Amino acid sequence: MSILVVGSVALDSVETPFGKVDEVLGGSGTYFSTSASFFTDVNLVAVVGEDFPQKHIDFLASRQVDLSGLSTAAGKTFRWSGSYGYDLNEANTLDTQLNVFASFCPKLPESYLNAEYVFLANIDPELQLDVLKQVVRPKVVACDTMNFWIDGKRDELIQTLKYVDILLINDGEVRQLADESNMIKAAKIVLAMGPKTLVVKRGEYGATMFTEHGVFSAPAYPLESVYDPTGAGDTFAGGFMGYLASVRDHSDAAMRQAIVFGSVMASFNVEDFSLDRMRSLEFDEVRDRYRKFQLLTTFNGID
Amino acid sequence: MSILVVGSVALDSVETPFGKVDEVLGGSGTYFSTSASFFTDVNLVAVVGEDFPQKHIDFLASRQVDLSGLSTAAGKTFRWSGSYGYDLNEANTLDTQLNVFASFCPKLPESYLNAEYVFLANIDPELQLDVLKQVVRPKVVACDTMNFWIDGKRDELIQTLKYVDILLINDGEVRQLADESNMIKAAKIVLAMGPKTLVVKRGEYGATMFTEHGVFSAPAYPLESVYDPTGAGDTFAGGFMGYLASVRDHSDAAMRQAIVFGSVMASFNVEDFSLDRMRSLEFDEVRDRYRKFQLLTTFNGID
Numbered sequence: 052m053s054i055l056v057v058g059s060v061a062l063d064s065v066e067t068p069f070g071k072v073d074e075v076l077g078g079s080g081t082y083f084s085t086s087a088s089f090f091t092d093v094n095l096v097a098v099v100g101e102d103f104p105q106k107h108i109d110f111l112a113s114r115q116v117d118l119s120g121l122s123t124a125a126g127k128t129f130r131w132s133g134s135y136g137y138d139l140n141e142a143n144t145l146d147t148q149l150n151v152f153a154s155f156c157p158k159l160p161e162s163y164l165n166a167e168y169v170f171l172a173n174i175d176p177e178l179q180l181d182v183l184k185q186v187v188r189p190k191v192v193a194c195d196t197m198n199f200w201i202d203g204k205r206d207e208l209i210q211t212l213k214y215v216d217i218l219l220i221n222d223g224e225v226r227q228l229a230d231e232s233n234m235i236k237a238a239k240i241v242l243a244m245g246p247k248t249l250v251v252k253r254g255e256y257g258a259t260m261f262t263e264h265g266v267f268s269a270p271a272y273p274l275e276s277v278y279d280p281t282g283a284g285d286t287f288a289g290g291f292m293g294y295l296a297s298v299r300d301h302s303d304a305a306m307r308q309a310i311v312f313g314s315v316m317a318s319f320n321v322e323d324f325s326l327d328r329m330r331s332l333e334f335d336e337v338r339d340r341y342r343k344f345q346l347l348t349t350f351n352g353i354d
Numbered sequence: 355m356s357i358l359v360v361g362s363v364a365l366d367s368v369e370t371p372f373g374k375v376d377e378v379l380g381g382s383g384t385y386f387s388t389s390a391s392f393f394t395d396v397n398l399v400a401v402v403g404e405d406f407p408q409k410h411i412d413f414l415a416s417r418q419v420d421l422s423g424l425s426t427a428a429g430k431t432f433r434w435s436g437s438y439g440y441d442l443n444e445a446n447t448l449d450t451q452l453n454v455f456a457s458f459c460p461k462l463p464e465s466y467l468n469a470e471y472v473f474l475a476n477i478d479p480e481l482q483l484d485v486l487k488q489v490v491r492p493k494v495v496a497c498d499t500m501n502f503w504i505d506g507k508r509d510e511l512i513q514t515l516k517y518v519d520i521l522l523i524n525d526g527e528v529r530q531l532a533d534e535s536n537m538i539k540a541a542k543i544v545l546a547m548g549p550k551t552l553v554v555k556r557g558e559y560g561a562t563m564f565t566e567h568g569v570f571s572a573p574a575y576p577l578e579s580v581y582d583p584t585g586a587g588d589t590f591a592g593g594f595m596g597y598l599a600s601v602r603d604h605s606d607a608a609m610r611q612a613i614v615f616g617s618v619m620a621s622f623n624v625e626d627f628s629l630d631r632m633r634s635l636e637f638d639e640v641r642d643r644y645r646k647f648q649l650l651t652t653f654n655g656i657d
Contacts, residue, residue: 137535232440234558235578255537256559257573268573268650270560275538307653341656347571348651350610353644 052296053092056083057157057182058172060097064132069278075325076107079172082282085329086289086316088114089337090297094163096120100128100151119160124151139280140254159185168296170288173197176208183214191301193217193292201227209244218246219288222253252284258310264303269310272318272344279324283317290316315340355599356395359386360460360485361475363400367435372581378628379410382475385585388632389592389619391417392640393600397466399423403431403454422463427454442583443557462488471599476500479511486517494604496520496595504530512547521549522591525556555587561613567606572613575621575647582627586620593619618643
């Protein structure tokens, strides 16, 4: 079962305490697609400028990502530049050049209209809703957003959320969206806005899922070498949705496994800059780390 | 199997966004003892002033805490006053009056000298070592410390750690003690100082245990009402050590269960000010929440 994702494809410049890279492959759509491609086919809707290097197109194609929805517009590709201190949970944005992304108006190719699994990466909530309207009858719709939209396009976001099954955002965004500091209370408020599932991404502290069935918490996989956290959230979402689509099951049990697969994919991605760790990653390594996750979290019951 | 604990007994004044209390029962020894008393017998070594209310003595006695090691000195009881904002992970100390605690020189009663399970709460590392020397042949020694000692009595602390099996501190303290920001690297450095087990307390993000066997991570129990986080770490330690002593087992499997019991006890304690939630807590509730912890963290394996 293939996934449709709408998001950004970007050229990132990133500095962390462990190194520095310039104009490398980035963007929410890129991270999501690459991660999900380990589990299922992916259809990517995004825009790049005329300066976008062919080698990045070739990489995405090598991951079997369908690029009929990737358009090239006159102008330059979206660029983001940021840095991280030793607290790798917090990115400092140094520069954002929207370029061709500023007038991005996603138009789905005919072949994408029957998509059953849809991921709306962090873009303008009006565009998210517009994409959703183009899809004939999606089965599972997941979405991301950020403080910029929660603050600046709150009404539009709330309108979009009515049609979303799974919202994946970080803990600060949950608190901001709900205007409530207690996470359980905030989760209830967000779930009342439409999504049946809220997945809270907590960086090095893992992820927590809230549904009508209750709460599931998974730690982050402990890593000795975190080089670059850029894209961790989208890589998480790619593993999460990729697994769900691959098993065509979104029961509570399947979503718990999906959270772990998302965590596993994110844990690999942060081990190197850009998507470089994904380039050499084998699915056997993914399965192996899933099993290590079980060792990390398992404890015996009591009588 | 009884536990020996050396720590503080205090009168706390605390303000959180949910209320304010004045001169209520507090102190690391108090929280630890009360929590551990749900699992095993506890022998408490501490000092109070002449102004210490009898009702607090009566409460500890009602929890079967042995108080032959609780001395009364001329002067006033140790007082701590602090506040918390909506980020309940961070206490702002408003005032500390050591009073009789300033000259605290723990002397173990004869009946405590054969202690097998020892918890050295957060006091001067020189006093911790002094206590340890008095115990004939302890089986499991656990200890806590804080930034004040890591910074101000580093050499003494490192000397004490040579004789400690289990160190329970928070993530900031681990990083400070190891002088390393990456948690896995920091844990290795700390384990090389003596302790065979490092338990990292992470407040609302749970706890992580590092041993030679690997890593175990448990989330915090998600709560809708967190009124007062004071004492959560000592309550955690009390549940942890109390369980270990009760089963006389400190295998990796038992320590994982102990982490969960510690988390359960801490999750109850923060539901009310001071130790008030402990006053009405029944062990059936503890067992019930342990089982809910399993539901919170369990996920299926993969083929």
